[in-house]
Amino acid sequence: MAVIGIESSAHTLGVGISEHGRIIANAKEMYKIGSAGMIPMKVADFHATNVRTVIREALGEAGLKASDIEAIGYTKGPGIGPCLRIAQVAAKTIAAEHRIPLYPVNHAIAHIEITKQLFNSRDPLTLYVSGGNSQIVALDATPYLHYKVLGETFDIGVGNMIDNFAREAKLTPAWGSTVAKVAEGGRYIDMPYSVKGMDFTFTGLLTNASKLLHSGSHSIRDIAYSMQETAFAMLTEAMERALFLTMKKDVTLCGGVAQSRRLQEMLRTMAESHGTRFFVAPNEYNADNGAMIALVAEKMHASGSKQNAAACTIDQKYRIDSVRVTWQ
Amino acid sequence: MKKIGEGAEATIYITKFMSERAVLKRRASKAYREPRIDISLRRQRTRNEARALALAHDAKVRSPALLMVAEYEIVMGEIDGTVLSRYTPKDNEVSRIMREVGIIAAKLHDAGVAHGDFTPANIMISEGHASVIDFGLATTSPSMEDKAMDLILMKRAIEPKDYAIVESAYRRSCADAERTLSRLRAIERRGRYKTRTLETLKA
Numbered sequence: 001m002a003v004i005g006i007e008s009s010a011h012t013l014g015v016g017i018s019e020h021g022r023i024i025a026n027a028k029e030m031y032k033i034g035s036a037g038m039i040p041m042k043v044a045d046f047h048a049t050n051v052r053t054v055i056r057e058a059l060g061e062a063g064l065k066a067s068d069i070e071a072i073g074y075t076k077g078p079g080i081g082p083c084l085r086i087a088q089v090a091a092k093t094i095a096a097e098h099r100i101p102l103y104p105v106n107h108a109i110a111h112i113e114i115t116k117q118l119f120n121s122r123d124p125l126t127l128y129v130s131g132g133n134s135q136i137v138a139l140d141a142t143p144y145l146h147y148k149v150l151g152e153t154f155d156i157g158v159g160n161m162i163d164n165f166a167r168e169a170k171l172t173p174a175w176g177s178t179v180a181k182v183a184e185g186g187r188y189i190d191m192p193y194s195v196k197g198m199d200f201t202f203t204g205l206l207t208n209a210s211k212l213l214h215s216g217s218h219s220i221r222d223i224a225y226s227m228q229e230t231a232f233a234m235l236t237e238a239m240e241r242a243l244f245l246t247m248k249k250d251v252t253l254c255g256g257v258a259q260s261r262r263l264q265e266m267l268r269t270m271a272e273s274h275g276t277r278f279f280v281a282p283n284e285y286n287a288d289n290g291a292m293i294a295l296v297a298e299k300m301h302a303s304g305s306k307q308n309a310a311a312c313t314i315d316q317k318y319r320i321d322s323v324r325v326t327w328q
Numbered sequence: 329m330k331k332i333g334e335g336a337e338a339t340i341y342i343t344k345f346m347s348e349r350a351v352l353k354r355r356a357s358k359a360y361r362e363p364r365i366d367i368s369l370r371r372q373r374t375r376n377e378a379r380a381l382a383l384a385h386d387a388k389v390r391s392p393a394l395l396m397v398a399e400y401e402i403v404m405g406e407i408d409g410t411v412l413s414r415y416t417p418k419d420n421e422v423s424r425i426m427r428e429v430g431i432i433a434a435k436l437h438d439a440g441v442a443h444g445d446f447t448p449a450n451i452m453i454s455e456g457h458a459s460v461i462d463f464g465l466a467t468t469s470p471s472m473e474d475k476a477m478d479l480i481l482m483k484r485a486i487e488p489k490d491y492a493i494v495e496s497a498y499r500r501s502c503a504d505a506e507r508t509l510s511r512l513r514a515i516e517r518r519g520r521y522k523t524r525t526l527e528t529l530k531a
Binding site: 154188190193196197229230232233236237240241243244265266267269270273 | 335336337358359360361362364365368369444445447465477481518
């Protein structure tokens with residue numbers, strides 16, 4: 001059974017193919033972000049122009065024809081509206097043309113599920129960190145099986161904070177790995193630390209870092225280092241509290257910011273100090289990708305998830321805790 | 329010294345203070361974080377917790393008595409009982425306990441303390457009465473938002489009908505209740521936070 005998945009929630013257009021839980025193709029094209037950040041309509045145009053090619057590429061990688069595909073999934077959300085629209089329309093078209101079932105997939109769940117699949121971890125406590133989101137989630141059976149949000153950001157995602165700082169500091173490309181590089185060997189300056197229970201906020205930290213940056217009183221290196229250390233310490237502390245609460249045996253880290261070596265190291269240290277296993281997928285799957293969408297679509301398909309054309313919309317704020325898990 | 333509990337942040341021991349049984353709370357160092365964050369958080373929180381405990385006690389809130397403070401350690405009075413999250417109240421006690429929870433929040437807030445982790449796991453039921461424990465995340469210069477968050481944390485953790493009792497007791501007992509409660513509604517209206525409950529699932 002081969003299932004194809006299309007992802008276009010942000011700057012990446014990804015098409016992946018999953019067969020019996022194995023990833024047999026993961027093709028992608030990425031929109032190059034300039035100093036202006038992401039302009040939604042421009043990114044959507046990019047996706048629309050490339051979607052056919054990337055689908056063909058994925059099929060080629062898997063050695064399959066379009067007629068070999070048994071079901072199709074696309075990212076319903078969360079994400080940027082005009083961008084999401086491209087995968088949805090492409091998936092609907094293919095589903096109609098080949099008369100195959102169509103599944104709307106939650107982007108955050110896809111990141112979580114692919115990590116579970118890769119490490120055979122059935123019931124982890126997960127930190128999902130990306131540009132727009134930062135959440136602590138775990139499966140919960142009440143009132144029925146879903147991913148419960150135990151803690152989350154009250155303002156912006158941690159990735160958003162880092163990217164914003166990078167743009168303020170005129171670093172290119174303006175994203176996490178650049179900031180991490182600049183931060184190397186930095187010395188710590190006091191920063192506002194904001195954790196409430198298992199929730200957190202990042203704007204105070206960003207404002208403080210930007211203020212220091214413009215005051216010229218400290219080096220970019222020290223500011224970047226301190227901001228990053230503080231943000232990741234906050235996330236790790238909130239995770240530690242969640243771990244004590246849920247008593248889960250595995251800790252996983254996923255989403256775009258999961259590519260940060262420092263964050264990986266901190267969570268691993270925390271998890272292992274409590275005898276808990278720690279897993280993080282290779283970068284290929286923490287960056288946005290189509291393979292994880294295909295994987296979840298396949299799980300939905302195999303578990304007999306109901307076909308519902310009315311649900312095949314896009315939803316910019318598609319909450320992870322609004323999805324009923326049918327495949328666990 | 330006997331270890332009786334280990335939390336994410338601190339370890340709790342039973343000790344003796346002036347030949348009485350007492351509780352010692354020690355904040356452990358965390359290897360995962362930058363050492364200066366580690367030291368400053370542990371120091372700050374220990375000091376903060378001690379101040380909050382003292383203020384709560386002065387305001388006659390049922391809470392542990394502060395006995396001694398060191399750099400990363402606090403010694404406090406022991407409250408023997410079962411935490412609300414593990415306690416099954418008898419039918420005739422539920423509303424009284426919930427009322428007491430509301431009054432605890434009200435008195436704390438009037439005394440200038442927001443608890444910071446106001447959940448059933450931190451309400452100790454001792455001889456049928458509610459006390460509040462663990463001031464580890466308390467703040468002694470709380471904003472409206474901090475106070476509202478106390479109520480939100482409790483609201484999220486208990487049955488809606490029980491929370492209704494907490495809130496009405498709070499409204500009656502706290503001088504600034506209306507402002508806190510209107511902030512609570514505002515927080516709940518924030519888009520990101522709104523669907524945190526299971527309402528979307530039930531729909």
